[in-house]
Amino acid sequence: MYSRFKTLATVVAVAAIAALGAVVANSGAATAVPVDKNRAAPEFTGINQWLNSRPLTMQQLRGKVVLVDFWTYTCINCVHTLPHVEKLYEKYKDQGLVVIGVHTPEYAFERETKKVSAAIAEYGLHYPVAQDNSYATWNAYGNQYWPAVYLIDKQGHIVYSHFGEGDYDQIDAAVREQLARPGQAG
Numbered sequence: 297m298y299s300r301f302k303t304l305a306t307v308v309a310v311a312a313i314a315a316l317g318a319v320v321a322n323s324g325a326a327t328a329v330p331v332d333k334n335r336a337a338p339e340f341t342g343i344n345q346w347l348n349s350r351p352l353t354m355q356q357l358r359g360k361v362v363l364v365d366f367w368t369y370t371c372i373n374c375v376h377t378l379p380h381v382e383k384l385y386e387k388y389k390d391q392g393l394v395v396i397g398v399h400t401p402e403y404a405f406e407r408e409t410k411k412v413s414a415a416i417a418e419y420g421l422h423y424p425v426a427q428d429n430s431y432a433t434w435n436a437y438g439n440q441y442w443p444a445v446y447l448i449d450k451q452g453h454i455v456y457s458h459f460g461e462g463d464y465d466q467i468d469a470a471v472r473e474q475l476a477r478p479g480q481a482g
Contacts (some may be wrong), residue, residue: 348424378421451472
């Protein structure tokens with residue numbers, strides 16, 4: 297009897313922790329998470345289609361600072377961050393920043409390319425957007441949140457991540473810091 301109670305208590309505790317994590321992830325609360333600076337950024341895999349761009353690879357982007365933004369067009373927190381991501385792109389694209397939006401759907405209806413393209417136009421996004429309907433790139437990053445940004449240095453390593461809205465000045469500062477660092481292509 298005690299064993300069953302202990303098992304049930306463990307299941308309830310795990311479920312409560314998972315539910316709390318989901319609430320925090322969807323609350324719009326900003327979270328900067330330390331990352332393993334030795335971790336190479338994963339390649340863009342399983343991409344259904346590239347919008348606003350030809351297909352890109354992390355290998356091709358070596359020597360550039362890359363901001364990867366995971367989003368979906370019906371996530372209000374994502375919609376709130378898009379103007380800031382576009383602003384970063386416009387501000388730093390001529391200094392070596394590449395922004396890649398990775399549209400990963402939360403709901404089945406968000407998988408339609410024409411709806412993603414309409415959202416790109418509606419929100420005035422000019423940077424490349426990769427459509428990740430199979431969650432292959434999402435999973436390669438180990439991502440769990442919308443919105444989520446990952447900053448990759450010129451050597452191809454993830455150096456910063458941020459989940460949720462806010463801290464735009466901190467993200468901008470992280471981008472500036474990486475752009476100022478010497479780097480090498482290849």
